[in-house]
Amino acid sequence: MSSVVVLDNGGGLIKAGYGGERDPSSIIPNCLYRPLSSKKFLHPTPTTEEDLTSAAVRRPIDRGYLINPDLQRDIWNHLFSNLLHINPSNSSLLLTEPLFSLPSIERATDELVFEDFGFNSLFISDPPKLVHLYEASRRPYGLVSQAQCSLVVDCGFSFTHAAPVFQNFTLNYGVKRIDLGGKALTNFLKELVSYRSVSVMDESFIMDDVKEKLCFVSLDVARDLKIARRRGNDNFFRCTYVLPDGVTHTKGFVKDPDEAKKHLTVDDGAYLETRKDMDRTEIMDRKKVDLTKNEFDLTNERFLVPEMIFHPADLGMNQAGLAECIVRAVNSCHPLLHPLLYQSIILTGGSTLFPRFAERLEMELRPLVPDDYQVKITTQEDPILGTWRGGSLLASSPDFEAMCVTKAEYEELGSARCRRRFFH
Numbered sequence: 001m002s003s004v005v006v007l008d009n010g011g012g013l014i015k016a017g018y019g020g021e022r023d024p025s026s027i028i029p030n031c032l033y034r035p036l037s038s039k040k041f042l043h044p045t046p047t048t049e050e051d052l053t054s055a056a057v058r059r060p061i062d063r064g065y066l067i068n069p070d071l072q073r074d075i076w077n078h079l080f081s082n083l084l085h086i087n088p089s090n091s092s093l094l095l096t097e098p099l100f101s102l103p104s105i106e107r108a109t110d111e112l113v114f115e116d117f118g119f120n121s122l123f124i125s126d127p128p129k130l131v132h133l134y135e136a137s138r139r140p141y142g143l144v145s146q147a148q149c150s151l152v153v154d155c156g157f158s159f160t161h162a163a164p165v166f167q168n169f170t171l172n173y174g175v176k177r178i179d180l181g182g183k184a185l186t187n188f189l190k191e192l193v194s195y196r197s198v199s200v201m202d203e204s205f206i207m208d209d210v211k212e213k214l215c216f217v218s219l220d221v222a223r224d225l226k227i228a229r230r231r232g233n234d235n236f237f238r239c240t241y242v243l244p245d246g247v248t249h250t251k252g253f254v255k256d257p258d259e260a261k262k263h264l265t266v267d268d269g270a271y272l273e274t275r276k277d278m279d280r281t282e283i284m285d286r287k288k289v290d291l292t293k294n295e296f297d298l299t300n301e302r303f304l305v306p307e308m309i310f311h312p313a314d315l316g317m318n319q320a321g322l323a324e325c326i327v328r329a330v331n332s333c334h335p336l337l338h339p340l341l342y343q344s345i346i347l348t349g350g351s352t353l354f355p356r357f358a359e360r361l362e363m364e365l366r367p368l369v370p371d372d373y374q375v376k377i378t379t380q381e382d383p384i385l386g387t388w389r390g391g392s393l394l395a396s397s398p399d400f401e402a403m404c405v406t407k408a409e410y411e412e413l414g415s416a417r418c419r420r421r422f423f424h
Helices: 069-084 103-116 127-138 143-147 182-196 204-214 221-228 278-287 301-310 322-331 335-343 357-368 386-395 407-413 415-422
Strands: 004-009 013-018 026-029 032-034 056-058 092-096 121-125 149-155 160-166 176-178 239-242 295-298 345-348 377-379
Touching: 004 069, 004 386, 013 069, 013 386, 026 069, 032 069, 069 103, 092 103, 092 386, 103 121, 103 407, 103 415, 121 127, 121 386, 121 415, 127 143, 127 149, 127 160, 127 345, 127 386, 143 149, 143 335, 149 322, 149 335, 160 322, 160 335, 176 322, 182 204, 182 295, 182 301, 204 239, 221 301, 301 322, 301 357, 322 335, 322 357, 335 345, 345 357, 345 386, 357 377, 407 415
Parallel strands: 004 092, 092 121, 149 345, 345 377
Antiparallel strands: 004 013, 013 026, 032 056, 149 160, 160 176, 239 295
């Protein structure tokens, strides 16, 4: 087994395993949680079966950056000792860190790695570089590999980055960011459901599940809003989610999975002109919410939540949408790279898993890109694991050990001097 531990330390999930392997050995939420049945905070395991209704959550990473090193130490300790069963003093660590991390956070991270856990050596990488590396290795004769150039669009838990990568280096001056990720989408869904039917403001785990199972990207929002106002079977978007009751089932579930997929089979011919009294119907429907049932209906929330990524300004956020963010990132680079970057857009991160995400992004992007440039968007086979797999590939390369900073170098030179080795 490899002695290089690859750790993709995300704000939402930690992906951890060994260099050279295809998949991580362990994927756990990067948090501690306290169910109502417990007096203390617990470590999530990959197969947490407990009732997580109204569970309190503590996260070491906020808005993408490490704010609580003590909590992160606790989570890593559980990961290394109980799940990976490794001895850090005999291992090297490849760790991901978000772009533009503050020096104080970098110091705290280095202290965790070398002083608290005593790893033998360390290499730090930003996620876009690893995603580029993995995609280039998958298609050795593709454009990403041949041109050594790509635009990595990472829609993660804390924020979204559009990052140009050239010859395995992230071009920091070209990186553009939207302060919006999976966590913000879940919070928006909580607000919509709480306003309309039942209060779910404390249900982070449950609403994450609702979002992942039921939300999708709309290709025509105005048209779909009309559909969502229809009654009965004419509304292709209405579906029901059943909340856990703590007795017969401890996890929530979609009441009718076939009903939830109905929107994917609808063709344009089925979108007939809506009746003039739709606004009144929606108000009538809202009054009929049965608060005695342990379930709620979703209609337009299903596509309004992912819509935030494309049009944050509609929700009062002073941020550019994803398509504009990509154009700004490309325009920050040398003009000769522009056509290559538009042809090699790679989508990664859990928020790109919404159905029709890539299709909608291409629709938004095409009018903003010069006509003589091609736009080609690639979705990773598993957007959540793309960064980790790139790290695993790098960790298994013969040059890896030479790229690392050793514990002895850290003790002699200190954090800031050692960090220069990582070129970002």
